[in-house]
Amino acid sequence: MIDINSWDWDTGEKLVADTGGWKDKFEWVEEFQAGPDGEKVAAIVKSGEGEFSVCVNGEPWENTFDKIWHLRFGPDGRLTCIVQTEMEWTVAVDGQTWENTFGYVMEVKFSEDGKNICAFIQQDGQYGAATNGEPWENLYSDMTVFAITPDGQHTAGAVRPEPLGEGEIFKFQDGCYTVAVDGKAWDKKFVNVWHMTFSPDGKKLAVEARSNLYDYTIVVDGVSWSESFPCVWEPIFNPKTGAIVAPVRTAGEWTLAQDGKIMWDRFFVQCWHQMFSPDASKLAAIVAPKYGRWTVAVDGRPWGTTFGDMVTDAVFSPDGTRIAAVGKEDYDWSVIVNDTVWPDTYDVVWRPVFSPDSQNIAIKVEKDGLQTILMNGRPWKRECEAVWDPVFSPDGSKMLVRSIENGKYHRRILPITEITG
């Protein structure tokens, strides 16, 4: 994890860059990205004819590329993007490209501390992963899902070791797909392999699989649960016990199963995005208690408030006593905390962020094209062209707010009382 204590929590306001002026320097400027500590703002820019670069705090990288996409800051503040030069693709980190190049780079993931940067790559029509530029020794004729461990030391994918011809439906149904971890495939094959989750320590891998056209199960390190179901969704690990919990469908309804055994006594029209509280004492999920209505269920008990469009981004507070989530009704988004809805609705609401002491909740929201931060239901006084997710200081008394207003990117440290009053 990143130590945010070292960030500047004292300077109240810093004008970091005149982002609005960048468009005078470059033919065009793409979407802005703000660094995690707020000290940098960056965008892909068109720097010349058929030539692209990345501008950081007003200064372009020395390198230019034929194409650039997927510009993202890693958790440690390093800025990465996928770049192409002379028809070869690779990853650039703070302007320096990896030595190895690839036929294509589809996706980049970061370890929690940002030290390992892992990419989903294609080389010569073969697929696999590369970590900090080093690809797997074995690549595969197809790979469809890409996962990494929290520390980024291991990478995995849903792979097809052998070719599969057009229309070979019976060969497909015999099972052609499996999982490769660090390039090494499991022996057993499946009809399909989907979402995969590593255990928090990175030692185990649980995946959703279909063993024939009709039987779905969870496979852990190559070994299937002895139970199968007419459908399952993504598994997660209990952070304390290592048990695996996944939504399963049975007789047309959904519930949660642990290590193959149904664990909740209630069934739902839908159940997914399950999550443990940090101490693993509680288990919550997003559920549809009745057709067309969505809410959060904690240990199998649904909240009374429901939404018609969706409920998403449920988050446990660090102490496990509260859950904040985003609800949507008639295309209006709002925030719900422990079954109580905050008063206003928005055009879009982002993921809730809890303060370390679990007392405060801050969220990025957008209305009528302007973005701001909400805290405990109250909006910040500024309405901005862009804001990024807020970050609480380690003691919870302050908040880092990154924003663009009137073409200027600011980094601000606010006492939380500036919003809560």
Add this chain to the structure above:
Amino acid sequence: MAEGQVIDGIYFNEVIEDAGLDEGTKKLTPEKIERVINDVLKGETGARLKTYVDTCIHCGLCSNACHYYLSRDKDPTYSPAGKVKQTMWEMIKKKGRVSPTFMKRASQIASTQCCVCMRCAMYCPFGIDIAYIMSVVRRICHLLGITPLYIQDTAHSHAVTMNQMWVKNDEWPDTLQWQEDEAREEIPTTRIPLEKEGADIMYSVIGPEPKFLAQLLYQAAIIFEVAGLSWTMPATPGWDNSDMAMYTMDSEIMGRVKRVHFETARRLRVKKIVMGECGHAFRSVYDRGNRWLGWKMHPFYIEHAIEFYYNLLKSGKIKIAKKYEEPVTLHDPCNVMRGRGLYEMARYVVSEMCADFRDMQPNREHNYCCCAGGGVINCGPPYKMTRMLGNRVKAEQIAATGAKVVIAPCHNCHSGLEDIVSHYKLGTHVKFISDILYEVMEKPGAV
């Protein structure tokens, strides 16, 4: 394709080789058939099927609604009620004790001799939805492993890649970047913004666009650019809105594919999803897949391309430079017209773009199906003549307009009508709305 034969006591009005059906049937046992039929009837259908079956008075008023029946000189085996008689009634009457050959024929009828177009439901005095009954037959066939090979392969593609055409994870963004490059030759500022979180619109298309019809992505990029919209396309699976698993009735895969589509829109924090010119994909997103997942409607506003173009023209965001001169007609795709009622918007769009618009008769929600929809064209080359001989009425409808161009705002309709106009030598071209819109719109910024 051989005409009518009795095989194992079952009448086949067409005899077609299809390994998906032939090999699948060999593995069937009477016990398995009985169990699966009864499981589906008890566990998955309920009152709706029972009401339909109990209510039908066999009056035959639905027959003249069906393009297969009309085109096949009123052969009763192609009539809507006749198709139910040869499939579901028999399964219910015999309590599932039907033969493997019966099931093979049932699969042929449900998958290739019914487009689940729902036209007949409008002509039945009780509103009996034959398409629903045929879907239940398809579901039973899916669970028995007897689905036509080509569409089964497509369902496998959906299951692996979450798209219809086995498009790999690199091929999708690579194709968008290639089309972006091409579009910049015309309007240098054009972007196809990948993974732009917080954009107003997520634009989604179907698998054949990157595979065979990349010019549609180009045209879309130009339309978005000229209209000045905030939009994005995902670089990850979830970009494809199509769903042939909906038509093989592999509902679990249908739901999985739709979930990825909606979760991608959620991840990108867009305000709505705009879909390209596809009918079945629209049905899968706004009606079938969403409902299997537990939504009454859909978590994001879903705008079909017809409504999208309508809004662009109405608001003046896209202006017409010079109307298209050649006489055009419009094919009303079942899923967006009968299904969602977009026919007046479509007529507004066509009239704005074209100087000489001639409506087909009948039209709007009464229009005949293209005979490609409902997954029938996806059952592949073995069934091409099923579609051609099964839709003479559509050829007659088109010919009567005298139009030189048929506008078909749906991929399946578009491909099916291309076959029809060529088979019946109509001398017409088939175009998407965007083909013409792109041609006639003002393009400020073009070089």
